[in-house]
Amino acid sequence: MATYLVTGASSGIGEGLVRALVARGDRVWGLARRSDRLSELATVLGPERFGFFRCDVARQDEVDAVKGALDHEGIRPEVVILNAGINPERLGGDFSIREFEQVVRVNLLGALTWVDFFLPRFRLAGRGQFVGISSLAAFRGDGRWVGYCASKAALTRAFEALRGRHAAEGVTFTTIHLGAVVTGMGVESRSFFRLERDEAVRRILRAADRRVDSITIPRPLRLAVELMRLIPDRHFSRMVGATFGTAPQRRRSNAGSVELQ
Numbered sequence: 001m002a003t004y005l006v007t008g009a010s011s012g013i014g015e016g017l018v019r020a021l022v023a024r025g026d027r028v029w030g031l032a033r034r035s036d037r038l039s040e041l042a043t044v045l046g047p048e049r050f051g052f053f054r055c056d057v058a059r060q061d062e063v064d065a066v067k068g069a070l071d072h073e074g075i076r077p078e079v080v081i082l083n084a085g086i087n088p089e090r091l092g093g094d095f096s097i098r099e100f101e102q103v104v105r106v107n108l109l110g111a112l113t114w115v116d117f118f119l120p121r122f123r124l125a126g127r128g129q130f131v132g133i134s135s136l137a138a139f140r141g142d143g144r145w146v147g148y149c150a151s152k153a154a155l156t157r158a159f160e161a162l163r164g165r166h167a168a169e170g171v172t173f174t175t176i177h178l179g180a181v182v183t184g185m186g187v188e189s190r191s192f193f194r195l196e197r198d199e200a201v202r203r204i205l206r207a208a209d210r211r212v213d214s215i216t217i218p219r220p221l222r223l224a225v226e227l228m229r230l231i232p233d234r235h236f237s238r239m240v241g242a243t244f245g246t247a248p249q250r251r252r253s254n255a256g257s258v259e260l261q
């Protein structure tokens, strides 16, 4: 039995991870903004198995309050799963730096702030694991999602660098590059490789238990993504949009040139 902390525990993959971990006997702490959902989960799973803190990981004051509470209550997870994520972008809108900033605050900084907090403790203990829930979007900019691709690519690179830096200290950085899953942000995807939530959760936990450095789920998609690097960006974005949903539309600009929107 181990103690886990899972961000984004109120729905989707995070909720699935919580349920699976509790079912196999682990103690789990969850973070998210919707405390009503976390509270329902605690009622179902039992408060002695699942505890939670309401926390917007993009808000420094809330993050600091939870860090204080974790210390105060002596909660010391051995595995921290950084799963909270958003992808609000939709094609057709203009690029928005505010939206980009919010995506980075949640998907990147909202993950790395927990590395900042737990890493010194893990190094002292000589063990501990971070599991970063990244995405296939980390491997290639995709015209549908500017902030999402950039935030996941940065998370993947940060984990690579941290892994290299702390390799000899007993701290594991596991990066999960997920393809489409039938949950929150993946429900609209038409990917042939789309996984049901519980299957995705099973594969994530198997990779985490094996302490792998980095994995793509499902595996064959990594090769497919590498091969697709041969396709020019403009064609790639139209192709994935047409295949998996929300394809870029062509429109005529004021200057008369054709643009993607």
Ligand SMILES: NC(=O)c1ccc[n+]([C@@H]2O[C@H](COP(=O)([O-])OP(=O)(O)OC[C@H]3O[C@@H](n4cnc5c(N)ncnc54)[C@H](OP(=O)(O)O)[C@@H]3O)[C@@H](O)[C@H]2O)c1
Pocket (backbone or CB within 6 Å): 007, 008, 009, 010, 011, 012, 013, 014, 015, 031, 032, 033, 034, 035, 055, 056, 057, 058, 082, 083, 084, 085, 086, 106, 110, 133, 134, 135, 136, 177, 178, 179, 180, 181, 182, 183, 184, 185, 186, 187, 189
């Ligand atoms: N589904 C897919 O196809 C897919 C594919 C590749 C990667 N992923 C990654 O998998 C992770 C989970 O995705 P999902 O599909 O399960 O999404 P989801 O169902 O929308 O769940 C997202 C979770 O993140 C939490 N969250 C969002 N913003 C937050 C914030 N500011 N502070 C704290 N928690 C926040 C949400 O809780 P509250 O709203 O209660 O805060 C929720 O529990 C994400 O990192 C996503 O990028 C998903």
